[in-house]
Amino acid sequence: xxxxxxxxxxxxxxxxxxxxxxxxxxxxxxxxxxxxxxxxxxxxxxxxxxxxxxxxxxxxxxxxxxxxxxxxxxxxxxxxxxxxxxxxxxxxxxxxxxxxxxxxxxxxxxxxxxxxxxxxxxxxxxxxxxxxxxxxxxxxxxxxxxxxxxxxxxxxxxxxxxxxxxxxxxxxxxxxxxxxxxxxxxxxxxxxxxxxxxxxxxxxxxxxxxxxxxxxxxxxxxxxxxxxxxxxxxxxxxxxxxxxxxxxxxxxxxxxxxxxxxxxxxxxxxxxxxxxxxxxxxxxxxxxxxxxxxxxxxxxxxxxxxxxxxxxx
Amino acid sequence: xxxxxxxxxxxxxxxxxxxxxxxxxxxxxxxxxxxxxxxxxxxxxxxxxxxxxxxxxxxxxxxxxxxxxxxxxxxxxxxxxxxxxxxxxxxxxxxxxxxxxxxxxxxxxxxxxxxxxxxxxxxxxxxxxxxxxxxxxxxxxxxxxxxxxxxxxxxxxxxxxxxxxxxxxxxxxxxxxxxxxxxxxxxxxxxxxxxxxxxxxxxxxxxxxxxxxxxxxxxxxxxxxxxxxxxxxxxxxxxxxxxxxxxxxxxxxxxxxxxxxxxxxxxxxxxxxxxxxxxxxxxxxxxxxxxxxxxxxxxxxxxxxxxxxxxxx
Numbered sequence: 001x002x003x004x005x006x007x008x009x010x011x012x013x014x015x016x017x018x019x020x021x022x023x024x025x026x027x028x029x030x031x032x033x034x035x036x037x038x039x040x041x042x043x044x045x046x047x048x049x050x051x052x053x054x055x056x057x058x059x060x061x062x063x064x065x066x067x068x069x070x071x072x073x074x075x076x077x078x079x080x081x082x083x084x085x086x087x088x089x090x091x092x093x094x095x096x097x098x099x100x101x102x103x104x105x106x107x108x109x110x111x112x113x114x115x116x117x118x119x120x121x122x123x124x125x126x127x128x129x130x131x132x133x134x135x136x137x138x139x140x141x142x143x144x145x146x147x148x149x150x151x152x153x154x155x156x157x158x159x160x161x162x163x164x165x166x167x168x169x170x171x172x173x174x175x176x177x178x179x180x181x182x183x184x185x186x187x188x189x190x191x192x193x194x195x196x197x198x199x200x201x202x203x204x205x206x207x208x209x210x211x212x213x214x215x216x217x218x219x220x221x222x223x224x225x226x227x228x229x230x231x232x233x234x235x236x237x238x239x240x241x242x243x244x245x246x247x248x249x250x251x252x253x254x255x256x257x258x259x260x261x262x263x264x265x266x267x268x269x270x271x272x273x274x275x276x277x278x279x280x281x282x283x284x285x286x287x288x289x290x291x292x293x294x295x296x297x298x299x300x301x302x303x304x305x306x307x308x309x310x311x312x313x
Numbered sequence: 314x315x316x317x318x319x320x321x322x323x324x325x326x327x328x329x330x331x332x333x334x335x336x337x338x339x340x341x342x343x344x345x346x347x348x349x350x351x352x353x354x355x356x357x358x359x360x361x362x363x364x365x366x367x368x369x370x371x372x373x374x375x376x377x378x379x380x381x382x383x384x385x386x387x388x389x390x391x392x393x394x395x396x397x398x399x400x401x402x403x404x405x406x407x408x409x410x411x412x413x414x415x416x417x418x419x420x421x422x423x424x425x426x427x428x429x430x431x432x433x434x435x436x437x438x439x440x441x442x443x444x445x446x447x448x449x450x451x452x453x454x455x456x457x458x459x460x461x462x463x464x465x466x467x468x469x470x471x472x473x474x475x476x477x478x479x480x481x482x483x484x485x486x487x488x489x490x491x492x493x494x495x496x497x498x499x500x501x502x503x504x505x506x507x508x509x510x511x512x513x514x515x516x517x518x519x520x521x522x523x524x525x526x527x528x529x530x531x532x533x534x535x536x537x538x539x540x541x542x543x544x545x546x547x548x549x550x551x552x553x554x555x556x557x558x559x560x561x562x563x564x565x566x567x568x569x570x571x572x573x574x575x576x577x578x579x580x581x582x583x584x585x586x587x588x589x590x591x592x593x594x595x596x597x598x599x600x601x602x603x604x605x606x607x608x609x610x611x612x613x614x615x616x617x618x619x620x621x622x623x624x625x626x
Contacts, residue, residue, distance in 0.1 A: 122609050122612055123607055123608075123609065124607075125601060125607065127599065131599075146609060147612075150611075150612040151612060151615075153625050154625070155625065155626075164624060164625055171601070171607075174538075174539060174601070174602075175539075175608075176489035176490075176493065176536075176539055177489075177493070177608075177612075177613040177616060178612075180489065180490070180613075180615075180616055181612065181613060181615045181616065183622065184615045184616070184619050184621075184622055184623065185615075185622070185623065185624065185625045186622050186623070186624035186625060211568060211570075214569070214570075215538060215568070215569065218531075218534060218535050218538060218569055219535065219538075219539075221531060221535070222531050222532065222534070222535030222536075222539075223489075223535075225487075225528060225531060225532075226487060226488070226489055226532075226535075255524060255528070256527070256528065256531055257524075257527075283622070286440065286444075288438060288484070288487070289487075290621075291620065291621045291622055292620050292621020292622065293621075294436055294437075294438065294484075295436075295488075295490075295620050295621070296435050296436065296459060297616065297617045297618070297619070297620055298463075298617075299435055299460075299463040299464060299490075299491075299494065300490040300493075300494060300616055300617050301617055302464075302493075302494045302497045302498075303490060303493055303494065303497070303610065303613055303616050303617065304610045304613050304614055304616065304617050305610070306497050306610070307604060307605050307608050307610055308497075308603075308604045308605020308606075308608070309496065309497055309498070309499050309596070309604055309605065310497065310498065310499070311477060311498065311499035312466050312467070312468070312477055312498050312499060313468075
């Protein structure tokens with residue numbers, strides 16, 4: 001069974017942009033992907049707004065960036081258009097729950113408009129307190145709670161062959177633990193969106209667009225390979241409210257090879273076909289990543305018993 | 314503090330080659346690395362013999378491939394020459410203990426000839442029983458017991474700045490769990506040797522030299538990046554007793570960038586300087602891989618509670 005997937009990279013979404021204008025852009029990308037045959041379209045993390053954790057905000061000014069329902073008044077037409085086109089999608093957004101909790105969230109929606117899975121970001125980068133020396137903040141630890149659901153794989157739509165799927169958000173993709181937890185549930189397709197700075201928000205040794213993009217693609221390729229899964233990793237890119245974001249959206253196969261890669265830092269669709277039968281070459285019986293045959297969990301206990309580094313004497 | 318390291322890739326070691334001739338080659342590589350300023354030289358996995366798990370063997374024919382002591386009669390002169398040059402080394406070999414246990418083992422030896430650390434391979438690939446359809450076997454699970462010591466970091470020599478070090482062997486490098494267990498002990502330098510087939514020993518979809526080399530380098534780059542450590546990964550390469558082995562030996566920095574890479578499938582020395590101060594950019598306080606600040610072990614429990622895949626309904 002194979003599935004045609006698309007990554008719908010977006011260029012920057014400026015703070016001054018209207019939500020309606022942003023939805024227009026997302027719908028245009030969705031339609032372009034559908035014309036290219038895509039059955040599932042992956043949008044970025046926080047795809048509806050600028051990356052607001054770069055500022056210290058509060059009250060109504062902060063709340064304006066969160067979605068209280070999904071679909072909601074602004075997003076309903078994306079759901080409607082996708083259902084018309086019989087295309088599913090992954091969408092990242094800031095979630096404000098009825099009881100006041102805030103998460104950096106993504107959902108995967110099936111071709112019938114049903115929400116197939118919901119994920120709340122586990123690996124929040126940045127800090128809770130502003131760092132005075134920085135021109136731009138990274139306040140995700142302030143504006144979001146840690147995802148409370150862990151890494152729960154879910155089934156994609158029947159029309160897609162019901163592949164086992166996993167979702168990650170941005171920084172999660174650099175943590176092999178997250179990918180492995182999904183793979184141990186049989187994940188065949190990982191979908192994830194990101195907003196990744198093209199500069200070092202902590203100051204110090206500045207890193208440039210090129211090395212940050214290399215890290216992003218390396219993370220997708222290596223974790224797809226180690227887990228013998230397909231992966232779609234999609235950026236919000238370009239210069240957003242004065243801050244640089246990397247691009248480098250990719251679709252990767254279970255060999256870690258790039259099937260499609262974005263060439264711009266703007267709105268751009270990439271498409272590739274995922275033949276799930278190819279996963280068996282990596283983790284089928286007796287193969288190099290046959291986990292049950294080769295893993296040695298009794299030697300991995302530090303991974304769960306320790307959070308930080310405990311340097312040996 | 315910085316350390317100049319070398320990878321001493323070897324070409325094939327044929328079954329007909331004498332142990333003395335092989336030691337001559339290793340010593341020549343050691344001397345070449347020392348002339349280039351290296352303080353630590355990394356040799357391949359099973360660096361003293363052909364990769365014998367490709368055949369079904371028994372009795373004295375099999376036992377001839379194992380070392381009963383280290384250093385032993387054949388290897389003492391490698392230790393002696395290294396001590397004269399004040400150079401340390403990592404050496405992979407087949408270990409037969411006095412009480413009859415067999416391991417795929419590596420040691421790291423300091424510039425004074427002292428054994429600083431010993432590691433027995435945890436992730437044994439291949440099978441215990443021969444697979445009749447294959448032209449070459451991969452019988453590591455037959456000829457070796459699983460490493461019994463896990464992943465114990467150790468201190469490099471004082472003359473090297475006493476970096477925290479870890480050792481892996483071959484297939485281990487594809488398992489992120491192994492790297493993470495070492496990193497959680499503060500590992501700053503990972504050393505590993507390998508013998509990796511340039512064809513698929515399980516038959517099926519044959520993979521070529523190019524993709525296997527890509528996988529090897531990808532594993533070193535990504536795991537060095539995820540753990541913010543330096544890594545030296547060294548091949549036995551070329552056509553050995555009719556079976557192809559990849560090359561692609563690399564020295565990688567904590568950004569996952571390649572500092573040096575072998576260009577041949579033969580005896581070849583690569584050299585690079587490891588400035589351990591650069592590790593803080595990756596995993597220093599508040600940085601992207603500050604494990605204590607960002608890891609969420611409560612969500613990683615599947616990694617130790619499960620060996621194989623348990624597919625969701």
